[in-house]
Amino acid sequence: MTALTSTSPRTRRLIAIGLVLMLAIGFRIFDVTPAAAQSSILTSWSSTTDPGLDPNSAVWADTPATSVQLTAQNVTPPMSTGGIRAVNVRSVHYNNMLYVNLQWADTTPDMSTASVGTFADAVAMQFPSVAASSVPAICMGQADSAVNIWQWRADAQEGVSLMPDRGYVDLYQFTDDLYYPARAAGNIQSSTAAVQNLIAGGFGTLTPLNEQVIAGAGSHGALGWSVTLARPFTAPGENQPAFATGDMVDVAFAVWDGTNKDRNGQKSVSAFVRLEIAGNDFAAPPTVPASDAPFPWDTLALITIAVAVVGLVLAVFGRPSDWDGDDQPDQT
Amino acid sequence: MTATWEPVRLLDVRPEIDPAFKVEKDVEAEDPLELVGVTYPTDREADTIAARCFVEEYAMIGWRADDIAALFTSPEYAALYRMFSAYGFGFVHEAIASVFPDQRRA
Amino acid sequence: MAQVHNWHLGRDMEYPYTGGTYDRQFAAVFNINRCIACQTCTMSCKSTWTHSPGQELMWWNNVETKPYGGYPTHWDSRLLSMLETANPGGQTWTKEPGPTSAPYGQFSGQTIFEAADLGQRVLGYIPEENDWKAPNRFEDHATGAPRTGASLPEHEGWFFYLARICNHCTYPGCLAACPRNAIYKRPEDGIVLIDQERCRGYQKCVEGCPYKKSMYRPTTRTSEKCIACYPRIEGSDPLTGGDPMETRCMTACVGKIRMQGLVNVNTDGTWMNEPSHPLYYMVHEEKIALPLYPQFGTQPNIYYIPPRWVPRQYLYQMFGPGVDHAIEAYTRPSRRLLAVLQLFRATQKIIFSFDVEEGPLLSEIVVDGAPMELYDDTAVGFDQNGNEIIRVKVEDPLIERPGKINSL
Incomplete structure (x- = not known):
């Protein structure tokens, strides 16, 4: 020695x-560099053109997709029997607005809940509500770790014309809001809002937020749905995540197939994955190895x-x- | 609550001017649009039982024997009247007497 | 899952929530022997609550002809067969009828909660739209037409009318099935309601209610159900001056088959011992009124006096083992029971207790082959403060009109 x-x-x-x-x-x-701890599998690229809300926008055709695996929700009743296996996610941001395009295979569009016993196709994205908090261990958040959910439903924009298509009506005596109690109570389900902005802190606690700031639209093609959801980088209140270029955001996905009577917990869900909000666009030369793996x-x-x-x-x-x-x- | 979403009427209802409310279906020629009664066969024995039950029920809500008998002869009480028409006064008296024994005639 | 006591089943059973403590329970007795299917109850409810867009297929009150009819179509046969599939041969009643805590013996089969599929809370199915479209299908359809026609004690060919509303169950299937607690049971009267602000139209309640009285409304994308006319129960109708009033379907009954009230309950869901309460008297003392399909396990609070002419096997399945005693006690009613039966539809106000003042002998009649004495007793009904609200005699009053009142 x-x-x-x-x-x-x-x-x-x-x-x-x-x-x-x-x-x-x-x-x-x-954790010296942003890419040190975990690898991100989703990237939101900076876009030079406005993708808009049109799900068939040309911007999406040029953006690479990442397939996120979905499994039947089987943590809490009512449980799913499975169905949708994956959702293809593309994302860009333009002018400090985050756009996410979700596509999945579903050859039977369910766009109407005008019939009793029918359910609509839907898709949702879920973020931890306060960006720096821990990621909830299971979906729908926990009491001390709430999640912000953006849900698009295929039937939300339906202009329903009911009995005249399927029967004859003499007269409706009363048709103001008082006779639609859910509307009079301000239930967002009774509105035509395309996307609902919700918060949840555990199973059964889903609640609409006062700030309905998510825009979205869906389009059904031959093979399935294409849905675009969009939100400005910053949102009011403390129950929503804030986005910024360079951020790594946790996100999870859920898809409902109306044909399979999916609704509520009967859905196909993904685990939380990370979404990187990149400063460059997809076409720019990459500063990381072409394999897309981080240093x-x-x-x-x-x-x-x-x-x-x-x-x-x-x-x-x-x-x-x-x-x-x-x-x-x-x-x- | 301070909701910011707008509930929108899903169905704009103005039946007097909304053309969606007009009758689009024509009357079907083979649809008779009439009441169809389902006949049920009975015989005197079955009718005797039915009449007795009827008298019992009315007796137990406080009707007197002669008031109940009057129902049989009233066309407005279709089933009872049919029994009276088919079987006559004797049938009615028997039905009453089976419940009100002191009404029995010699 | 919690364990709760279900006195219809005479045992404890599984339920997602522990029993709540509440003061009174909305309950009623329907006398099927008197129902004529005039559907006045149906229309009174319809014209009060379900006449707006999206509610076209909703009949919170309906009257269906058994055995073939049902609204929605075949609702009971389907659920009974699902239970039989889940527990083949095991849906049986054992033990003799017992005390007030187990008056029908014990049900040793599985309830809809115990037979639930893995991943679901309640065993049930969701009807399709067509099932809701024909509430009168098979109305007045009898089970065949034998040559001999009617017979006693059971008809060979038979049908009967079953008037149904939401049973405001003590352990509701709808409430158990709702994944977000949007359905609640009021502590002051046990009325079960769907919170229209909280409901998101998942229709798990439609699937979970064994009696299919929770219904989806497409124009609001929420579900709605019978609300037991709770404003009337609360006494807000000026007609009664603040006294609780029976619901629309109860008061509209032309055949006077219905009596509705509020019974006091113990913490375990059994009824408090009150022989002077007309509903308690009929259900627990005379035992002429029975719950509908008690084997589902929800402890429904609408009780039925079973029809006398229907084959007993069918009635056992529908009302449980108490049928024989109920029919016997109703066919030859006791003196006191005969007086209580006169109170049906004597008043719109809810009767909380009754008394019978004895009267003279009316006549001696023969009922079902045996003698019976008819007394002109007076039944008196009281409100919750003990004030008299109605009195009715057994003997129907005879009013003679003058021969000519007007020009007609």
Whole structure:
């Protein structure tokens, strides 16, 4: 151990290795770069053209999609029997407005709940309500970690014309809001709002927010739905997430298939994934390897630690100079 | 609550001017639009039981024997009147007497 | 899941919530022997509450002809067969009828809560729109036409009218099924209501109610149900001067088959011992009124005096094991019961207690082959403060009109 107490070249090596070791540990602990801790699988690219709310906008055709896997909700009753397997997510932001386009396969559009016992196709996105809080462990949030939900329903914009299509009506005596109690009570379900802005803090607590600031529209094609949801980067109140270029946002998805009598907990859901709000657009040269993987700070940190540890061991105990094991320094 | 969404009428109802309310379906020629009665066969034995039950029920809500008998001869009480028409006064007297024994005639 | 006591079943059972404590329970007795299916009850409810767009298919009160009819179509056969599939051969009543806490013995089968599918809270199905479109289907349709026609004690060919409203169950299926607690039961009168602000139209209540009295309204995208005319129960109709009043369907009954009231309940859901309460007297003392399909497990609060002429097997399935005693006690009513039966539809106000003042012998009649004495007793009904609100004699008053009143 005399090597440790002198200021020999060996000591200087030790100090250098110790510094490298501290640096490596620092990489791991302090999350030095935005892409250090987890890899994002969704990216919201900066767009030079306004995508608008049209789900068939040309902007989406040029934007790459990420497929997010969905599974049947089976945490709490009523549970789903499954159905929609994945949703393709594309996102851009333009003029400080976040646009997300969701597409999924559903050949049977369910756009009307005018018949008793029918249910509409729908899709929703869910964000933790306060950006810096922990991500809730399960969907629909928890009491101390609420989620903000944007839900688009296919039947919301339906202008319903009921009995005249299916029967004959002599007269409706009273038709003002008093005779639609849900409307008179201000229930958002009775409105034609295309997208509802909601908050939840656990199963069964879903509540509309006072700030209905989400815009959206849906369009059904031959194979399925395309829905665009949009919201300005900043939103009033504290129950919604704030977005900014460079942010990493947690988001989860849910899809309902009306044909399968999906509604409420009977839905297909994804786990929380991360959405990066990138500063560049998709067409610009990437500053990260083309494989879209982030710079492997993790791997670099581990390699640095390994080198440092090996170096430390060698420095302390010295290189073995007795390879042949005869207790005599080897002859070179 | 300070909701900011606008409830919109899903159905604009003005039956006197809304053309959607006009009758679009023509009358079907083969639809008779008449009441169709389902006949149920009975015989005197069944009618005797039915009449007795009827008298019992009315007796237990406080009707007197002669008031109940008057129902049989009233055309407005279709089933009872049919029994009276088919079987006559004797039938009616038997029905009453089966519930009001002191009304039995010699 | 909690354990609650269901006195219809004579045992504890599973339910998603613990029983709430509440003061009184909305309840009623319907005498099926008197129903003529005039549908006045149906129309009185319709013209009061369900006459607006989106409510065209809603009949919070309906009268269906059994055995083939039903609104929605075949609602009871479908649920009974679902329960039989879930528990084949096991939906039986065991044990002898017992005390007030188990007057029908014990049901050893599975309730809709106990037989629920994995991933659901309540066993049920959601009817299609066509099922709601024909409330009068099979009206007046008898079960065949044998050559001999009617017979006693059971008719060979038979039908009867079953008038139904929401039963405002003690353990409602709709309330259990709602995933967001948008349905609640009022503590002051046990009336079950859907919160129109909270409902999001999931229709789990439509699926979960075994009696299918929760109905979806497309124009508001929420569900609605019978509200037991709660403003009348609260006494807000000026006609009664603040006294609680029976609902529209009850007071409109032409055949006078209905009596509705508010019974006092214990914390476990059993009725408080009150022999002077007309409903308690009929259900627990005379035992002539029985719950509808008690085996579903919701503890419904509308009780039926079963029809005398219908084959007993059918009635056992519909009303439970108490049928034989109920029909016997109704066919040859006791003196006191005969007086209570006169109170049906004597007043619009809710009767909270009754008394019978004895009167002279009217006549000795023969009922069902055995003698019976008819007394002209007076039944007196009182409000919740003990004030007399009505008195009715057994003997129908005879009023003689002068021969000519007017030119007609």
